[in-house]
Amino acid sequence: MTKIFGTEEEEEILKDFATNYEKNMRMEAVNISDEEQVIDTLYKPIKKKMESTNLTEEASEWYPIKDVSDTLNNTYSRDLRGKSVGAILDKLGIDERKKSGNQRLFSVSLNLVFNIAQRLGIDLIGDERDEKDTNGVKTSAVIDSFVNTEGGY
Secondary structure, three states: OOOOOOOHHHHHHHHHHHHHHHHHHHHHHHOOOHHHHHHHHHHHHHHHHHHHHOOOOOOOEEEEHHHHHHHHHHHHOOOOOHHHHHHHHHHHOOOOEEEEOOEEEEEEOHHHHHHHHHHHOOOEEOOEEOOEOOOOOEHHHHHHHHHOOOOOO
16 A cells, blocks of 8 residues: 555554555445344355255255355454354344354254245245346446455545
8 A cells, every 4th residue: 555644653544544454445335234144154055065965955964154154254354153154044034043162153054044035025936046136237346346446545
C-alpha cells in the first residue's frame, strides 16, 4: 500500500480498515443467510459420501461440526466458530448430536438437507449450486468486482 499520509501507525490503521471493509463488502455482495451457507456447505460432502458408500438418501451419517465450520469459513470468508455453526444447525432442525473424543458430531441425511433447503427456498441442483442472484449476475463475478476494484477504500 502506498503511503498516503501520516505516520506508519496511521497507515496501519487505514490498512486494517480497508481489510475489514473488504471482508464485509464480500459478505454483502454475496448476501446469503447463515442458514443457506450452512446448507450449501453440507450438501456436497454429504452427497459425495452417500455416493461413495452406496448409502440411501435416508441414511444418516455423523459429521464433525468443526469440519463444517472450517469449510464454511473458507468458502464464504467468514470467521464462525463451531459453537455458532452448532446454533445454526439447531435452528435448521439438525439437533441429533454426540461427542466423540474431542469432536462434536452431528447426524444428518441427504434427504433432510434437501427438505431443509426446500423449506428455505434454496435450489440444490445436481452437484452445482445455482450461483445466480436475482439480477442474473453470478455471485462470483460480484465478489471479483469488489476484490479487483482499485483505490479508494
